Amino acid sequence: MSDVSRTADTIGFIGLGLMGHGMAKNIVEKGYALTTMGHRNRTPVDDLVGRGAVEAASVAELAGRSDVVFLCVTGSTEVEALVRGPDGLLAHLKAGSVVIDCSSSDPTSTVKLGAELKAAGIDYADAPLSRTPKEAWEGTLDTMVGAEEAVFARIAPVLGTWAGKIVHIGGVGDGHRMKLLNNFISLGYGAIYAEALVLADRVGISADRLDQVIRGGRMDCGFYQTFMRYTLEGDRDAHKFSLANAFKDLRYLEAMADGAGLVNVVGNAVKNSYGVAIAAGGAKDYVPMLPDYIDRLNGGTK
Numbered sequence: 474m475s476d477v478s479r480t481a482d483t484i485g486f487i488g489l490g491l492m493g494h495g496m497a498k499n500i501v502e503k504g505y506a507l508t509t510m511g512h513r514n515r516t517p518v519d520d521l522v523g524r525g526a527v528e529a530a531s532v533a534e535l536a537g538r539s540d541v542v543f544l545c546v547t548g549s550t551e552v553e554a555l556v557r558g559p560d561g562l563l564a565h566l567k568a569g570s571v572v573i574d575c576s577s578s579d580p581t582s583t584v585k586l587g588a589e590l591k592a593a594g595i596d597y598a599d600a601p602l603s604r605t606p607k608e609a610w611e612g613t614l615d616t617m618v619g620a621e622e623a624v625f626a627r628i629a630p631v632l633g634t635w636a637g638k639i640v641h642i643g644g645v646g647d648g649h650r651m652k653l654l655n656n657f658i659s660l661g662y663g664a665i666y667a668e669a670l671v672l673a674d675r676v677g678i679s680a681d682r683l684d685q686v687i688r689g690g691r692m693d694c695g696f697y698q699t700f701m702r703y704t705l706e707g708d709r710d711a712h713k714f715s716l717a718n719a720f721k722d723l724r725y726l727e728a729m730a731d732g733a734g735l736v737n738v739v740g741n742a743v744k745n746s747y748g749v750a751i752a753a754g755g756a757k758d759y760v761p762m763l764p765d766y767i768d769r770l771n772g773g774t775k
Contacts, residue, residue, distance in 0.1 A: 481505060482571075483505070483508070483539050484508070484543065484631060485509070485535040485539030485541070485543065486500065486507060486542070487509070487510055487542065487545070487546065487555060488546040488575075488576070489509060489514075489518060490545065491713050492575070492602055492606055492614075493543075494517040494520070494521075494606075494610075495611075495612075496575070496609050496614070496635040497521055498521065499609075499610075499634045499635040500631060501524050501525050502524060507521065507527070508526065508528075509521055509527075509528060509535070510531075510532070532555060532560055532561060533564070536570075539566070539570070540571070541571045541572075541628060542562060542566065542570070542571070542572050542573070544573070545576060545602075547576065548576055548721055548725075549578040549579040549582035549583070551576070552574055552576055552578055552586065556572065556589070556590070557589075563589060563595070566593075572590060573597075573599075574586075574597070574598070574600070575600050575601060575602055576601065577601050577602075577649070578599065579649070579725045579728065580649040580650045580725075581646075581729075581732065583645060597624075598618060598645065598648070599619040599645060599652075600616045600618045600648055601616065601652035603616070603617070603655055605699065606713050609635065612635050614635055615636065616632060616636045616638070616639050616648075617640050617642050617651040618632070618641050618648045619644055619645050619646050619648030619651075620641070621644065625641050650729065653722060656719070656722045656723070657723070657726050660719050660722070660723060660743055660760065661740075662697065662700070663696075663719070664742075666697065666701075666764070667746065667766075667767045668746070670683065670704060670767075671767045671773070674768070680705060684701055684705060696712075699711045699761070700712060701761070703759070704761065711759075714759060714760050715757060715759055715760075716747055716751060716757075716760060716762070717751060717756035719760055720744065720748055720750075720756075723740065723747060726744070727741060727744060746763065749766055749770055750762075
C-alpha cells in the first residue's frame with residue numbers, strides 16, 4: 474500500500490461493474506479512504522470492504538463521507554439520476570467537493586451537470602476510460618480528462634492509482650467528447666472486422682488465414698488482437714464491452730455530430746452495424762461477437 478498524505482481527499486465510488494471494481498480496488502489499496510455502495514452483486518462490495526473500504530447504505534451517506542466521488546455507470550441517464558434529486562449528490566455533497574464521471578456519457582449532459590454542480594460550489598470532471606477490465610484491475614487504464622486546470626491538478630494523484638496514461642483534454646465535457654471519438658474509431662474497426670470476416674468466409678478464406686495476413690502487419694493493433702480472440706479461440710471474455718454499450722456510445726456520437734453540423738456518414742453506418750445486432754437480441758453480447766450477427770443477417774447460422 475502506498476502512503477497517502479493525511480490531507481488527501483476521501484473518496485466515494487459508485488458503480489462496481491466490470492471496470493469499477495478494479496478501479497476502486499486500486500484506490501483503496503494505494504492508501505485512500507474509500508466509501509462505496511451496496512450492489513445487487515455482492516462480490517465486489519464484499520471484496521472492497523475486505524480491503525479496507527466502508528460500505529454506505531445510500532448516496533446521501535456516501536456523499537457525507539466523501540470529498541471526491543467517482544461515478545462509473547452505464548451512461549448519462551444513470552449519472553443524472555445519481556446527481557440530481559432530493560437523494561442525489563448535488564443535494565448532499567459539501568461545497569469544495571468534486572464529482573468525477575468515468576462513464577461513457579453524452580457531453581451535452583456533462584456540461585449541464587457541471588454547471589449545476591458549479592453553482593453549488595462543487596467541481597465536476599469527466600474522466601472516461603479506455604482499455605479493458607484487465608487493465609482496470611492492474612491499475613493501467615487510459616483516461617481522457619475534461620476539467621478545469623486546478624481541478625485536474627487536484628484529482629490527478631487519485632486518477633493515477635488506476636490509470637497508467639492520463640491525458641488532460643480540456644474543460645468539462647471534453648473528456649467525454651474525446652471518448653466518443655475514441656470509441657468511434659475502435660467500434661468502427663469492429664464493424665469493419667466483422668464484415669471482413671463474414672465476407673472472407675463467403676469467398677473461401679478462413680479467419681485463420683485472414684489473421685495470418687493482418688497480425689504483425691500494418692493493420693494490426695491491440696484492439697484487433699482482443700477482437701479476434703473470440704473468433705479464433707472462442708474466448709467470450711476477451712473484450713468485455715457489450716454491444717448495447719457500443720450502440721449507446723454511437724448514438725451519443727451521432728448527437729455530437731448533429732450538434733456540430735457534421736454529416737456523419739461513416740458514424741451512422743457503424744452505428745447501424747451494431748443496431749442490427751441489438752435488434753437481433755445481442756444487447757448483452759460483447760463487441761467481438763458482432764461477426765455472428767453480421768453472418769446471420771446474411772443467411773448464416775452462427
